[in-house]
Amino acid sequence: MSFQVALNFEDGITRFIECRPDETVAEASYKARINIPLDCRDGACGTCKSLCESGGYDGGDYIDEALTEDEAAAGHCLPCQMTPRSDLVLRIPATSAAAKTGPATHTATVAAVKQHSATTVEFALDVDDRDALDFLPGQYVNIAVPGTDQTRSYSFSSGPTQKQLSFLVRTVPGGAMSGYLAERVRAGDRVEFTGPMGSFYLRETVRPALLLAGGTGLAPLLSMLEQLARKPPAHPVHLLYGVTTDQDLVHLDTLEDYAEVIPGFTFDHCVADAASSARNKGFVTGLIDSSTLHDGDVDVYLCGPPAMVEAVRGHITALGVTPASFHYEKFTPATVRATAEAA
Template identity: 30%
Template sequence: MSTYRIMLADGSSFTAEQGETVLDGALRQGMHLPYGCRSGACGSCKLQVSTGSVEYPDGLPQALTSEEQKSGLAIMCQALPQSDLSLDWSPDPGVLPPEPRLLAARVTDIEFLSADVCRLLLQLPEGKRLPFWAGQYIDILLQDGARRSFSLANSPHNDERLELHIRRVPGGRFTEYVFEHLRMGAWLRFEGPLGQFYLRENSSRPVILVAGGTGFAPIKSIIEYAMAASIDRSFEIYWGAGSVQGIYMDQQVRNWLSKTRGNKGPRLSYTPVVADVGAEGGWQGREGMVHEAVLADHPNLSDYEAYVAGPPPMVDAAEREFLRHGLDPQRLFYDSFEISAGN
């Protein structure tokens, strides 16, 4: 199978495999090319090809005229390289996350991961995609204008469907609706992507990822993105929950460990922590508070970068104690899962 190198105007490059679009190759390797619909209809990923050639097996994309094609313009989400390429485009070193948009998506899957956590998969209309950075979230818009925030658990490179992890809040208006009444095929309106909690890629520091409960969702997005982009850094995952059942995708994390062991890309480790094992037998992992497990393993955090997501008490404790143990405040990123009144 052929591999093609795509050079950018600033001298950086990435590769695309035979049969892989330029955009898919870029996203797989952490290169943030502009894009929108990923169906060739919007033109957001239209770039100038300086050298080399591409083809479109399904015909000329809707957003590209024959005149533009002759001038060297190409639609990156549909273009399959036929040779090495040079693109007349450079990444902006000060690039900001994608602008939030108002969209609607259809529920295509509802999976109960535990007694109080469900996984929703949302499908955008044909021709629509949501560019986002690993770790960001969306706001579900209720009919009265109220908002409910949920992190995206899928990786940006795998954005055909959006994945949300929703914890049931007793008496919560939206979460009770999700658990009791929401059906496949229903439509949900949302705004996104939102938030400054996303993986910083301009660093080579080892990363500590701390999740509390469904704070695992953005951590999942970050890890799956790091794996897809073959990011060569150390990622230590600490997942804390009140009970064993709260570690609701334990096997998923262990599958990541098996998949990445000995391969190029991220180096992963995993420490699940349960606060109260109670009468549940068979637990062989750590017990206590998740931030304390981090500090037991890393009493000096000065060389690390930390991402913390979960309930406010956990986030507050982690922030306070991590800074006391040497973490640079500029290297601490957190997403506090505040529960809205009537959630």
């Protein structure tokens, strides 16, 4: 018997290893040729100190100088001493390069393309080595655009256990991926991508959660919902979805389906266009108040264009409410993906 351990590095690269309950995470990582930085193997130096964001474990033996009681209570751990009691997600305070590893490369076949509207298209991939690809719900990959020398970053809209991968793309005039999907794509095309990457992913649900999406920022939240459908949360989850026009709305039927199967899941949406037929007109900030934020006892996950992300952050600050944790990701229609996280 072994458990899966996700190692998320400072540069956003995530690698997965298998770890037996009778071996330490550091031992298992070294077997997988991933060198978590450490200066001792005795729980004395604290060099490998990491943060466990999900799962249960035995912390092992160590001295207070390496890990204080307060740090241990906050979820910090020493991979050189800890042994898993379940699957784990660890945030490692080092780059993947420092650990002598990097993102994995995968090849896939285009299985389907769906044009939701003039602004949004979705495509699905069948991966050659699907069993070897693991990711955390909310993460992304860098996809090489067929027929070009460019790559684009897209979050999974499918869940980690779904066989087929899916991605949402906002079409951009002159865009490399937009042009490929509109003009050249054919079922059976071969695609290469690297990943998974990103520090924007679903943590263990230990309190209510508020999910906020702007446009195709809905994609990683759909991946999170698929995970929650498989592992129902013990706390309520509410999703707010904002777009510019009615034609930008996608997957409302999918959200309805999740509301039927995920206990405590609810959602609402709004459209900025004053001519919209939506019940809520305006921006998602108009749907956020202290009660939506559970007076701070909430984990917030926010994904959307930079202006929307900054508007939401400013609005929450103005409310005078500080969420227990706040994870966010900004996306742009270019090759550069700016990510950030505050907890």
